[in-house]
Amino acid sequence: MDRPRAAGTPLPAMSYVILGIALFGGLIYLLRPVLTPFVLAFILAYVLNPLVDALERRRVPRIASVILLVFLAGVAVAAAALFLVPIVETEIRTALERGPVYIETVQTRVVPWIEETFSVRLPHTSQEWGAEISRRAGALSTDLAGTLGSAAAAMFSGILSLVLGLVGFLVVPVVAVYLLKDFNRIGRGFLRFLPERVRPAAIVRVQEINSVLSGFVRGQLLVCLILSVLYSAGFLLVGLDLAIVVGLLAGFANIVPYMGLATSLVMGGALAFLQYQDSGHVLGALAVAAVVQVLEGTVISPRIVGQRIGLHPVAVIFAILAGGQLFGFLGILLAVPAAAVVGVLLRAGASRFRETSWFRGAA
Template identity: 35%
Template sequence: MRIPVQRQLIWWGIAGILLLVTMWLLGSAILPFILGAGVAYLLDPVADRLERMGLSRTMSVVVITAAAVLVFALALLLVVPLLVRQASQLIATAPEMLDGLRSFLASQFPNLMPEDSTINVAITRVSSAIGERAGEVISTVMGSVAGVFGVIALFVIVPVVAFYLLLDWDRMVAHIDTLLPREHAPTLRRLAHEVDEALSGFLRGQGLVILILGTWYSFMLMLVGLPFGFFIGIMAAVLSFIPYVGVLVGGATAIGVALFSFWGDPLWIGAVVAIFAIGQVVEGNYLQPKIVGESIGLHPVWLLLALSVFGTLFGFVGLVIAVPLAAALGVLVRFLTQRYRESSLYTGQGAPAEPAEPMRVELVPRGTVEASRQDAATSPSSADIA
């Protein structure tokens, strides 16, 4: 007996709610496993390529793990300390920069910047707040990062989970395929394929764009001698996954530091402006269209909404799973929209009636029925025989 679709939706809805409640209750306890699964998902194509080159699955995973550990160690030893140091220095120098901005505006526009003006008071308050809370902000950020990830989760659980999941990824996917409801398996496979295309296109493509932009911004800003150039370049590149936000925030910060550091030398200020202008032109005309693509299904507004909602509901775990869930929900919304346009609710026409039960007709040679009637008429009845 076939289970109605409505009842199936109820059961699957209950299962989804239980999964969300479990994630909310467990919180950071499942974060290392989510991160490990994400790492395995991102590296699975690399393992598949190494397998096509002749390596076994185990050897492919060992090679990938060794390379990942080496890159992570270099980043931890060389990049992270420089980022933390420059971020701390930038926060500590910010009050002095704001005081310089206030003095400049007061000297150039005395009518607009009296002592009790709104702009003057606001700049003074922001400068004082940054100066008082600079150390507190840095210690809070570092403490929260240490608390969220944890030394054990970072250095033990995540790599181990990623290693074993990457080793059994193909078998795990095949096993999950066998557990799909048979009636809806083709549709679920198609939706999963679309989610994979959207998610992999965004994560791998945007990751490569961030790497290219981060290298360009940080190297060029350091080359022109801009203080905190490495941190500003990395910050602008990381924020570039939101169109125009990276270049606006990073560019404004870089130009502000350049004005403070290179005042009276417009050549270097123009060089900083040119670096961000070139980066924006290359990103908009080549990197985003060629690498990320225009049809991955993750609109920036949709992504920001997902980050805000899931971050509020599940904290840092929500931020980690926001992008995959945004991709899945985007594909599901497009699928439901397509079904809606095919339904009678959209077209205004009722669904065709169910066909009637077919009538069974037995075909016999011509004259068979007439012969049966004659035999019945001529044959003696049971009453005559009695």
């Protein structure tokens, strides 16, 4: 008696899905130099789309909701910049004024420790550092013409990158408006490209992916904001000159798993030592990093983000390293969400594969 073939049909459909993912991934890899503003615009649209839908359900025209929310997001960013820039500027100026103290600490405490620990000889005084720099500069003098040419090319490249960066910054809100205006229609349009026999299953997968990503992306942004406040407050209590700067960097570095902890430990500990040259303040800075990390892992992230991403820590680390290797910083930023999407698809494919007659051992 023949078994029904329905259980054996998912494999061809899944092969189309895998082929489509591979082609899409190759296209993304080729276009990676110009993708950053579009990715940022998509993230902004993805975060704001539920609010736009909510306003639309209250009979507010969608285009009006889109323009209003993008404008409010821009105002919020501008207000944060106006509030933070003077504080950051003051902290950096104070740190620069104390630069000679930091240099003296490096010369009298750090350099001897490195020499003793690693059995190397480093310059101690500013004169020795100057002589070392002069020696290295002299070794490169024969290539001066080439160096100047490279410097000119680098300057031109830097100016071009700055212009392109400004253009990209202006592109983000414009693209976000267009994406938000047609966000749901674009999603339905993609589904129309799928064969009708796989469309219902694809809709289920898309809903599952959206459920995983929506809470993660929006929650992670809120977590980063909370951590920035906690790190900054803690480092202010310790008395670091760059408390707000380090707090912001450590908080938003947490968007890449484990990077926030590394940033707070290294920068907080190093700055505390350079500024105070005692173990008490260093331990205080390290304690701030540890306490905030414990709060993030046990209270903040579980309550705000939860376990939505569903990835093993080893998978997260591999995704970050692979994303950085393939796509640079953008790859690191998107590694965990992309891995979550792949995880959803793999779990769905494995579930369907276990239903096939081949897996069940049928002839």
